[in-house]
Amino acid sequence: MSPVGEHATTVRRTPLRLLLAGLAALLVLAGCGGGGESSGGGASGETRTVESERGPVQVPAAPQRIAVLSGGLAGDLFTLEAPVVAADPRVLGVQNDASGFPPSWSAQAQQQGTARLASEGAGLSIEQVAAARPDLIIGGGQGFTAAQAANAYPQLQQIAPTVLLPAFTQWQDQLTRIADVVGRADRVPGLLQAYQDRAAQVRGALRVPPQPTVFLYQARDGKSYVITPTAALPRIATDLGFTADDVITKADNPPLFGTGDSFEVSQELLPRVADAPTAIFVPIGQTPLDQLRTNPVYARLPAVAANNAYEVPSSSFRPDYQGAMTTLDTFATLFR
Structure with a gap:
């Protein structure tokens, strides 16, 4: 479910x-x-x-x-x-x-x-x-x-x-x-090129934090989910010089949710799976990162403890074209 x-x-x-x-x-x-x-x-x-x-x-x-x-x-x-x-x-x-x-x-x-x-x-x-x-x-x-x-x-x-x-x-x-x-297929090459140009521009001006990076969200029911490296958001981050952590291996090849872009992690296992030095959170469950910082489970994560945890819009998780472009702009602001 x-x-x-x-x-x-x-x-x-x-x-x-x-x-x-x-x-x-x-x-x-x-x-x-x-x-x-x-x-x-x-x-x-x-x-x-x-x-x-x-x-x-x-x-x-x-x-x-x-x-x-x-x-x-x-x-x-x-x-x-x-x-x-x-x-x-x-x-x-x-x-x-x-x-x-x-x-x-x-x-x-x-x-x-x-x-x-x-x-x-x-x-x-x-x-x-x-x-x-x-x-x-x-x-x-x-x-x-x-x-x-x-x-x-x-x-x-x-x-x-x-x-x-x-x-x-x-x-x-x-x-x-x-x-x-x-x-309207004739419009796609120009849009893809605009993304590539903006990604190159953002990448050239970024201060990339310690790598690798784990991508997370908490659902409305309080359950924790980790986003897989092949999902859209980690791929966008990769275009900007980030490295998505191998969370699949750390979680012992867990069953994937939906289209395979995330999986549930228990509170007991989360510190082991999400131990990357940098974390990016998506507020899909409407719980902002500032609130999650006060959660004892999330507070134990290395990225949160070291103040290397960041939040991107919910539209970054499964983005359309505009969501992808907005994600680039968000990274440009977060990691100047």
Whole structure:
């Protein structure tokens, strides 16, 4: 079970005949309304085939009304300047601003008039998705929203072409795949180059603390988790000259959580596994590092005792493109 409820799979289901009747009514209204937009086709009517977790899917060549069922995927769509008509705003460990969207893409969502598909603690609403009249639905990725989309896939297909993406470990792979699905692959090289340029700039100005480094978070239930060296955050740190500690060996090859980017460690074993001279914490469970310093278990860690423990935003754990860029800026500030 996820420490932050990632395996919750609530889906508000509607009998199929009622759903189809509702969809038919929505399509009639769409045809009578302004703009001439309809569900299931792009502005040009042309389609292309892309890969999905459920096999090849024909999607609009130039989608005009995209519904994205995972907040972890939505940010990349806004980065690509794709038209997002509706989005699930929930991102692991991130608190939304007054608009109800994550701060990193709140402005774009408001500018586009993007509708929120779910509120905190709510499940996937098929009715909400249908009401948005999307011509393309994108789901999958990491976390409980991926399970929700998978469970609702037959119903979602009745609304619009639906692409379920795999759980990416690295933000570069996610960005590239999303860009391919929405026909904006030409934008990816420039974005990747911008990241590389910024990483080189930050790396050249950093004071790298004692190495290696361990990456940690505490879940809402108080359990301790260690982030694996191959996860996105340690990879970004590696780009900046850090060395991720071999925590897998120290923990005797533990069972990995989720997509393999972290594992649970008992309070008894944590001092042994997280004994690196530098530690980076992610406040996914909403417990800041300053509070963890007063916890006797964390206070025993060498990095905490030596004041070589640092905090990065929750968006750094499983970052999208903007999350990766923000992480670079955070490192630039922490390690000048």
